[in-house]
Amino acid sequence: MNSDYILEMKNITKEFPGVKALDNVTFSVKKGEIHALCGENGAGKSTLMKVLSGVYQYGTYEGQIKINGVEKKFESIKESQEAGIAIIYQELALVPELSVAENIFLSHELMRKKIINWDKIYAESQKWLEYIGLDIDPQEQVKNLTVGKQQLIEIAKSLTRNTELLILDEPTAALTESDVELLKGILRDLKDKGVTCIYISHKLNEVLDLADNVTILRDGQSITTLPREGLTENEIVTNMVGRELSEMFPYEPREIGEKVLELKDYSVWNPNSHRPIIDKANLTLKKGEILGLSGLIGAGRSELFMSLFGVKVGKNKSGQVFINGDEVSIDSPADAIKNGIGYVSEDRKRYGLVLGMDIIKNTSLVTINNFTKKKIINSEEELHNVEQVSKKMKLKASNLESIVGTLSGGNQQKVVLSKWLLGNPQILILDEPTRGIDVGAKYEIYKIINELAESGVSIVIISSELPEVLGISDRILVMSEGKVTGEFSREEATEEKIMALATGGRENGIIKE
């Protein structure tokens, strides 16, 4: 009806088992505008875009999608592409070994009688590169370009397919300053040429710089759409967070003891990259303390603690690590385990569990040497210990010989926690410990974390969910772009303050209290 709008999504609801990812979302984009989509991690931005692009095909969600006023029922990505929609993801989909031109025309090569017409491909590529204002030789291999330029190649590639609506998902997460400026210029230029753009970003300064309108999602709901004029970062943040801390978090104040872990100027970097992965991080962790670590995805939180745990995340590292006052050097997970550190990874299926093995063997994987005599396993002792810890964790399984791949997410996470607890660690690092876990199991895991802290274990929680960090931590550190950018006590921390530091904004620029 209203063909001012290139895209209208109405009452979109998308449910996953146990989770409502999108709840009655309405989202409209006018022709020729740059429309920003903002929200915390898990607010539903990516899900919404997957619904739009046909990754979740018609019928798996409720609601209506109209393109240029016509209802569309996409069954595949291909159909959405044909309707003029193109998504550029954070992870680029280029073939690094091929040339720029080959990538641009990959899968729709220009042919002359079934034979590739290379002259035409190079000429056309040149034309499109000029069109978006990029000075690159079309015969250059893609792997020789910076990530930012590669992203622009993807944009050029999508434009060759008559794209009317371009969607950029966190385009600047991995870009350098100059590439960000280049991208902004090109997006403005494309806007003048009539291409509509949906811009998803955590970086609010970019959003305010580029967008004509901003739509904010929170907890799977569309909160509001605001015009750029008169909008402040603070207003966006308030709308993004805007919720009360519920009674989800069992927190009890406890005695906090001596310093257990201290990092001094801890840095990790690759020799040829633009910025260090971890840039001079300083932090302390005390006995029985729960330290929350907040920041955006890609801020270097996981990398910092994986590196501390002895996993190689960059080529070089420097700085000092003290455990109980003694300087230690940790070069492998085995070293870390010897120093009493446990690490629960954010991706439990990839890094935490051997999915084809049973509960017993997974649980005893770290500590199996405690149940052996001359490298021979004492099965009774192993089983006895596994059973005890599993009971403590309230693990639910028909029996301990169940294959862990068949357990629910919450129970799998309990197996990972049990695995580390069997070794009585003094420091436990939990990376996104409740990701993909239903609400009930989350509460149980928070309770376990509290009990552990009560018993004197020092805990680091890396979490992208702000309420979780605020609800459970004694102290909160914020990281941004590899640096520790701030520290708050439980009392002074608010979502707004954390978001401000995490998005790289200045603290006093946003908070007006």
Added chain:
Amino acid sequence: MGSLKNDNNQGFLNRLSFKFDLRDYSLFIALLLIIVIFGFLTGGEFLSSRNISNLFSQMSVIAVLAIGMTLIIVSGHIDLSVGSLAGLTGGIAAILQVWYGWDTFAVIIVALIVGALLGLWQGWWVAYRAVPAFIVTLGGMLIFRGILVGLSQGRTIAPLDSSFRVFGNSYLPFIFGYILVGISIALLIYFTIRKRKRRKDLNLLLSHPAIDYGKVTLYSVVLLGLTYMLNRYYGIPTPFLIVIFLAIIFVFVTNKTTFGRYVYAIGGNAEAAALSGINIKRNVLNVFVLMGVMSAIAGILLTARLNAATVSAGDMYELDAIAACVIGGTSLMGGRGRIVGSIIGALIMASIDNGMSMMNIPTFWQFIVKGLILIIAVWIDISSKKQES
């Protein structure tokens, strides 16, 4: 997924299970089918005492390789060099004995050491230099064969001392055979009772007594029958006895040692294993060293049985060994596989060879049939994995 939801509130229950895992038995059924078919087609000749004795002697070399190969594949790798390595170590033993007059004990020790060292060499490339095992052992296959041709100057080396030939061409006296079977059956009953009692104490899933004791009865009958048949000829062949001995050791290693546990964890999920503090490189290296030693044992058995070392000894045995593992349920994706399964796999492969030869079917058919069986076995593995996930 989600099949545990019914028991959510009850914790770990000890229940009696009548559940039959068909995968566990499909192997026995396949073997039985092959025996029946060949028994029928050869007019019973396939099941004669002499042929069964031959069959077990023939399968021994592949079975030894398959035992080592199981660990290699479980750890997520592959070894294409075992045939060449068996040929080389057997050749070295024969050269030292026939040309230089070394005694049997010394040449066996040397063969085992050479096997271990060459396993170490390959394991180093795979584990510490991250060259894919496929490539390293493909190279090894050529290198070891080349060394063998060079050392033997292309000649066949024979004959060996009678003390050496014992390993390939002797039999356990009747009476010892029966004593051995008696002890085995007694141990089988003892272990079954102990296992049931322990699992009950530890609240683990317990299968129905009829299933457990039925298995014991079945195994006992098979063991007794087999020994009776073998004793009607010359007795239990020594090489087969060696296979049994190695199988017991490796079953123990895989189930009861940290090394065995680590190998399965590494093959199942190397990243999770590494983050659990397991030294992936050293364990993978050890697996290759063990494979080298097993190749040497296979080489000794082969040379002893043929009473000669030839340039082409062990040619293509790697494929038979890999096929035996895969048929026996070892997953090429790593993390899953059992020693006993691989030995039965080796028996199936040997039965097909033996049965088709007896029927005077041309050799080319044997290649074709074995090739098809290999493809189908892997297909079953992959499709069953898809169903699980």
